[in-house]
Amino acid sequence: MTDFKGYLLDEFLEDYQEGHLTRREALKLIGAVTGSLVLANVILAACTPAPQAASPAVPTSTSAPAATSTPEPTPAPSEPTATSTAEATPPPTGEIEASDVEFPGQDVTLMGYLARPVGDGPFPAVLVCHENRGLTEHIKDVTRRVATAGYVGLAVDLLSRQGGTAAIGDSSQVPGVLGNTPQDQFVQDFVSGWRWLQTQPYVQPDRVGMVGFCFGGGVTWRVAIGLPELRAAVPFYGPHPSPEEVPNIQAAVLAIYAGNDTRINQSIPVIEATMQQNNKVYEKVIYPNTDHAFHNDTGARYNAEAAQDAWARTLAWFEQYLKS
Secondary structure (H helix, E strand, C coil), X not given: CCHHHHHHHHHHHHHHHCCCCCHHHHHHHHHHHHCCHHHHHHHHHCCCCCCCCCCCCCCCCCECCCCCCCCCCCCCCCCCCCCCCCCCCCCCCCCEEEEEEEEECCCCEEEEEEEEECCCCCEEEEEEECCCCCCXXXXXXXXXXXXXXXXXXXXXXXXXXXXXXXXXXXXXXXXXXXXXCCHHHHHHHHHHHHHXXXXXXCEEEEEEEEEEECHHHHHHHHXXXXXXXXXXXXXXXXXXXXXXXXXXXXXXXXEEEECCCHHHHCCHHHHHHHHHHCCCCEEEEXXXXXXXXXXXCCCCCCCHHHHHHHHHHHHHHHHHHHCC
């Protein structure tokens, strides 16, 4: 079982137990990941759902035991949740250019969404990794926010080999495809995206960062391991890498966490200690009384206050490590 397959199974089981998914929804999602509805039934039979009331929005707090400190941010736009669909958000006019793109991958033509400031540049680049539902309108919106902040944003569709996210009619099947894909392929697809960006005249070819959410937060950690040129990484509540892989990380990492997300947060002490032992730049921000996927402004767990602050900190991190 891959790290991401186990991560997705744990996520859907937790969502079911907490009442975020009905039994039918959980059965479809877990069945897509395991490839067996019979096994999905067995797994769910051992779980008892316990719906909980949604947590109210509260002020945020930070914890940063790393080598550098996070600049004080100014609140900025909001963000998106893993189990909902989004209405298309129209891009700003006159400030950025945005469109679907195709570019060469290692063994396939890859698909993605590109947004960049109007002008010749060159501009630093920020790679964007989607959640476990693929390249949704929400992630395209996040990519446009990246461009509005002065970066060339590229969201890679990790379902390119299946014809792209939009080609999969039943969105509940997307996590199953992702969960059964070799995780090294995710890294290679983002490396391919960066190599393509480096050939574009409007891109600064030595300045690249990355941000990802949930499943995409885990991919962000893995790209930080596999792409030495990555200068800055901001994984939002994604699964951590193993300690033995940490020495390969060169990027400055700002890790964003939700206070109620015990499944992810239980491994914070290990990754924090390992990053410090290896003299890596690492800071964390934990938002109390917020849930996994709080940054997704299209989902039920969205927390506007935390999402706005987290995005402001993300942009401040990129400002420090990509523009200075």
